[in-house]
Amino acid sequence: MSIRTRFAPSPTGYLHVGGARTALFSWLFARNHGGAFILRVEDTDEARNTEEARQAIFDGMSWLGLDWDEGPDKGGNFGPYFQSERRDIYDKWFEKLAAADRVYQDAGAWRFRFERKPVTMNDLVCGEVTIDYRDESNTPDMVVKRSDGSYVFHFVNVVDDLEMEITHVIRGEDHLMNTPKHLQLIEALSGTAPQYAHIPLILNPDGSKMSKRDAGAAVGDYPRQGFLPGAVVNFISLLGWNPKTDEEIFTMDELVGRFSLENVNRAPARFDFEKCKWVNQQHLMKLGIEDFAVAAKPFVQDANLPISENYTAVIAAVKEKVRTLGEVPAAVDFLMQDEFSYDDEAVAKARGNAAANGLLVELACGFDAITDWSADAAKAVLSEVAKAAGAKPGQLMFPLRVALSGRGHGPDLSDILNLLGKDRCARRVRRFAGM
Numbered sequence: 001m002s003i004r005t006r007f008a009p010s011p012t013g014y015l016h017v018g019g020a021r022t023a024l025f026s027w028l029f030a031r032n033h034g035g036a037f038i039l040r041v042e043d044t045d046e047a048r049n050t051e052e053a054r055q056a057i058f059d060g061m062s063w064l065g066l067d068w069d070e071g072p073d074k075g076g077n078f079g080p081y082f083q084s085e086r087r088d089i090y091d092k093w094f095e096k097l098a099a100a101d102r103v104y105q106d107a108g109a110w111r112f113r114f115e116r117k118p119v120t121m122n123d124l125v126c127g128e129v130t131i132d133y134r135d136e137s138n139t140p141d142m143v144v145k146r147s148d149g150s151y152v153f154h155f156v157n158v159v160d161d162l163e164m165e166i167t168h169v170i171r172g173e174d175h176l177m178n179t180p181k182h183l184q185l186i187e188a189l190s191g192t193a194p195q196y197a198h199i200p201l202i203l204n205p206d207g208s209k210m211s212k213r214d215a216g217a218a219v220g221d222y223p224r225q226g227f228l229p230g231a232v233v234n235f236i237s238l239l240g241w242n243p244k245t246d247e248e249i250f251t252m253d254e255l256v257g258r259f260s261l262e263n264v265n266r267a268p269a270r271f272d273f274e275k276c277k278w279v280n281q282q283h284l285m286k287l288g289i290e291d292f293a294v295a296a297k298p299f300v301q302d303a304n305l306p307i308s309e310n311y312t313a314v315i316a317a318v319k320e321k322v323r324t325l326g327e328v329p330a331a332v333d334f335l336m337q338d339e340f341s342y343d344d345e346a347v348a349k350a351r352g353n354a355a356a357n358g359l360l361v362e363l364a365c366g367f368d369a370i371t372d373w374s375a376d377a378a379k380a381v382l383s384e385v386a387k388a389a390g391a392k393p394g395q396l397m398f399p400l401r402v403a404l405s406g407r408g409h410g411p412d413l414s415d416i417l418n419l420l421g422k423d424r425c426a427r428r429v430r431r432f433a434g435m
Helices: 015-034 051-064 086-099 155-165 173-188 220-227 229-237 252-258 273-286 289-302 311-316 325-336 346-351 354-368 375-387 393-405 413-433
Strands: 002-006 035-038 101-106 107-114 118-123 126-134 141-144 168-172 197-201
Touching: 002 015, 002 168, 002 354, 015 035, 015 051, 015 168, 015 229, 015 252, 051 229, 086 101, 086 141, 086 155, 101 141, 107 173, 107 393, 118 173, 118 197, 126 173, 141 155, 155 173, 168 173, 173 197, 229 252, 229 273, 289 311, 289 325, 311 325, 325 393, 325 413, 346 354, 346 393, 354 375, 354 393, 354 413, 375 393, 375 413, 393 413
Parallel strands: 002 035, 168 197
Antiparallel strands: 101 107, 107 141, 118 126
């Protein structure tokens, strides 16, 4: 049997990280088994659907690399892939329920008549779950067709899965209690039910439910902040799935090879945006210097920083320091232009070393005297100036860094010295000494 999974978003808002994870797990499962991944759009809510939201879903999935085998822009043998275009199909399946006497009218709407029996499902993540339909007060018959003639989610969802021959439905745990309803519908329609896997909810680090306003919730924000798609996929994959090793950094191909529903956790996942940035940093560190420089360039240009001939060397100096591409401009601004801000805390700490501050002018003079400039030559002068004053070279290192960069951390001091050159270093040291 060929594996067929699907992702069925509703275009009423942006692509949420929870939806992206559902799509990812469905995509990984299909790819791992050599199956097909289908995208269909549940766009029957005309009042809330927007073209902008639909495009955001397509763009978000494309950016993440979650290509679909059937669906919008791809076609397939089971279309249309927009629910709004499938009304005739739903009518046909509704007639099957009517012919089997499983629906009846109630206040203008049509209800599906449940069989009053226990329904047990064997979920691939949650295990065995039973809902007892013998108590009608707890499980009233379900509306499947509204009084205005439109069909409800439960009905069209089931029909689409049957029509598209979906073999595995991977979705959020919030749908778990809907599944016995769907199983009753499938049985009444003489269909073969897919296997279900309900994945855990995503919570904030404090255990609260993740809302649309929380950092990291909108997939569309990630590219703008300078995340790599492979890193975001890597991070999202760890929200509820465990490779059963200490490894945390994976390429897309590695995830495809390793993914299994058996390793999806039952407990809710905790979303940690700082962890996401760390994962992104690991992926950035794996990039070659040229690729990193190319990826960072749009962010540097958006910050209106000048692109010089030594741009790649400048960017390389911060490659191991930044967590996102969006952090690059602030990390390199002092290397690309002479006007930059000074960090008050770093300045205060540098000023606290009175002996070192008094040596900065001498250090600048020593820099002026260097004929063959290099970081090693500059550090040799620093050692000589410190030794002559009875100080330790280390006492001058931090004030020098602040004088050259305006901050107390950043690229290696040798990189800063080499990239700025003799004249700029001497001028900055004098400027700081006179501040």
